[in-house]
Every structure is written in structure tokens, then in C-alpha cells.
Amino acid sequence: MSQLLYKNTKISYSDAGKGTVIVLLHGFLENATMWDSYISAFAEKYRVVTIDLLGHGKSECLGYVHTMEDQADMVYAILQHLKIRKSIFVGHSMGGYVALAFAELYPENTKALVLLNSTTYADDHERKINRNRAIKMAHKEYTSLVQISIANLFSIDNRESFISEIEQVKKEALKTPLQGYIAAQEGMKLRKNKEHLLHLTSYPKLLILGKKDGVLNYNDNIKQVEETNVPLISFPDGHMSHIENRDELEKVLLTFFKSC
Template identity: 30%
Template structure:
């Protein structure tokens, strides 16, 4: 389904709102925008009120400040929740969105009901860190299109790229057309903040699902398991045979996983009432 009827918050954040029920917020990855979640909005909005928005520096939202921190992205989210009059929400963060979700959980714990960290990063090893630093340097010199072709090879399986050239071209255009400063400032955080808040993760007490693709080279199953081990109330799900962009390539499996987790979290009527 296509996302329609975009809205603008007072601070310039572009967002979509669809469905009714317990609220769920979707946070996209670096270089993308809220439209990556089309399949998830369609499925989740059958049971939840779903909010998908553009992070700072992406889509049609405002740029992050020059020395932006992850806390700025968490502040953007809480400003959107205030605008929409949501006290507590479940948050689903993909890739860099998973870092923003973690920052939000640590900065505004009273606003979080549950969290999904999907295809995100944690405790990169030396080789992984060197690779992302090289890509960051290329981005600084050449702009958002610098390494998008290689990214698409990491993100999608060869079979999906061959079968869906139009969808791949659309993602290529989305990444390439990012504002250079907004993209670089965001990518710099994604590339360096994988260990953000590690020493405080045990304070995140809400239910957490940490999931990634079995074949994701940048957001590995080892990362998912290591992150979950630091969280008091976390479970892990590895998506068989999937790479990075599982929300698009394996949307049915991802949607089923999210709906199962959210149904379990929101099973108690008292909890649902507290979120209304």
C-alpha cells in the first residue's frame, strides 16, 4: 500500500498516522525515510494506531544541527508524541532507527511501553568499524550517492534485486537524493554510536524484541544476541535467509513477528487502557 496524507508537526517533522488501537511508532534507517514502512503500516494498522515519521535530515523533515547527537533524534520523537498527545508508545526502530529507539528508551523511559530493535548495530568489531568508517569518509567527500550501489548489494538478496528492479531503483533514488549535510550528520552517528548507552542498557525494563536477518553482514545475529543479553526483558528473533532490508524483502515474516510481539505486550486490558 502507498502511504498517503502526510502531516507536518510544528517542528517540521513529516509523519503519517493510520489505524486505531494501541500506538506504535516506526523509525526508519539512515538514508531512507518513513515510506520504507509501507508494508508494516498496512499490516500493523489493522490492530494499532501506527505513526511513521522522517528522522531529522531525512525525507521532508528538518536537518539535524551540526554537532547532532542521538539525543537530538530522541527529542524529535518525544516532540512528535507530545504533538499527538501520546503518553506511552511501542517503538520499532530499524538500523539507525534502532539506535534512536535505544536513545529514546534511555532518555524518556516513562514514554516507552515496548521496543523492537530491528536490523540494528551493537558492539561492532574492528573490521566492521573500519568498513563503516571508510563508507563515512566516502560519504563526506562524495555525498549520499557515494556507496549506495554497494549498500544495495548488502541490503537485498540478488534474487530480490533481479525480481524487483523498480523497487531497488526507488531506494537508490531515496538514498541518493538525501540532503548531503543531513545525511552525513546522521551517518556519522550511525557509524560511531553502536555502543551508545551500553552501560545503562540494564535500566531498560520494558519488553524488547531484538531481531535481524540471518545473512545481514552489518547488523549480525551476534550483535542481536549480544544486545539482548544486556537488556533485562529481551528476546531475540533471527529471520532465516534474510539480509538487511527484511521489512521490504520479507515483509510478511517481519509483520507476523511484530504482530506476535505486540499482541503479547499489549495482552493485558489494564495495559491497553493506560496507553489510551
């Protein structure tokens, strides 16, 4: 991983391969290591950039609230530093929110967009209440809160078969400092609905959801691509398709990249 100083804040990123640029954006409590097993496959034909988002992995916190637009501006700075003009974005969960913010702020730099276990919808009232509750709990029981949160990202059926993977995800998640946790929760709470990007933009888009996702209700979220030309790929498992459906996801993404 390399580092760039952005607004006096250290940002960690990786850059591998040559060709059309694929930017892989991790989710909340994750970091760029979630993509490690995909980079080698993708970098054979593409230039692959991964970034630790603000307050995650080896990237420092920029403030006490990291809006999705703050994150997108940081991503833009990394790509400018790398002299990259246009990219295909793949965003997992919160990474999808960041990709949507980027696409709205920098449409001329967006070649295509994949929302992986993510949504264009803003938080509803209940979700905001749950985030506030989690922030309060984080001040008291951070480690146990993170561990429980990670286990719940996998479908119930997979929690035993992926036990070693779950432990590794927990280990990476606990590298997120408390300030990074809170800043991301506050930022996600503030985000606006971006559904219009699915309807009004001309670049290729793809939505990938898990039918047993405990974070994003499958039946609610398939509605966002109704009356659009955005394809929907449905996997049978939970929120962690990059682990629970790894091989199938790699094939889906490579097919999508080839079509862009």
C-alpha cells in the same frame, strides 16, 4: 504526511488509526515510506505513527551532526504534539539506535521496544574508520556511494529477485541530502553502548536479525540478548527484513504488539 516545525526545522510525520500507539522509525538513508505497506495492516487495530528522521525524507537537517539523542528529542516533540504519552517503538537499523536513545531519555514514555536489524552495541574502531571513509567519499561520489550501499543491504541471494525493490530503495535513499547523510554518520559514530537497556528495563523487548546481514554480523549480535529475557527472531536473509521477509515480519510484529 503532516509537518511540524521543531526548532525552526520542518519535520514530516504521519498518524493513522486508533488504539495503542506504534511508532515506526526508519533506518539510515531510508524514510517513513519504508513502512507504507505495513501501516494499513497495523492501523486496523493500532494507532501508527511514522516519522522522517532529521535530514531524511521530507524532514530538514537540524545541524551538521545528528546524534541519536537529537533524533530522540525530535521524536518526543512529535509525540507531545500528538498528545501521545506511551508508545511501542519499532526501529529499523539506525531507527533502532534512535529508539534506544528515546528509551533511555524517556523511559516513562516507552511501552515496548523492537530492534529490527539493529543493535545496542556502539561502533567499534573499524566501523568508525569505515564511516569516516564513507563521509569523505560522499563529498566526491555521493550518488554511486548511496547506490552501492543500498545494494549491499540485501543478501547476495536476493539481489536479483528483489531488483525492483532495490531500485525503489535507492530512489528514496537519494532523497537524503549530503548534509543529512553526513550528520547521521557522525551521529551514529558517537553513540554509546545501550546493552544495559536489554538487561535492566521491564517493558517487553524483541530483537530481530537477519542471518546474512552484511551490516550487522549475526553471530556477534545474538550475544547481546544472552542472559536476558529478550526473545530473538532470526530471518534467513539480509539487513532489509521489512522487504526480504515482509510477510513473516508482519506476523511477528502483530504477535508482539498483541502481547504488550
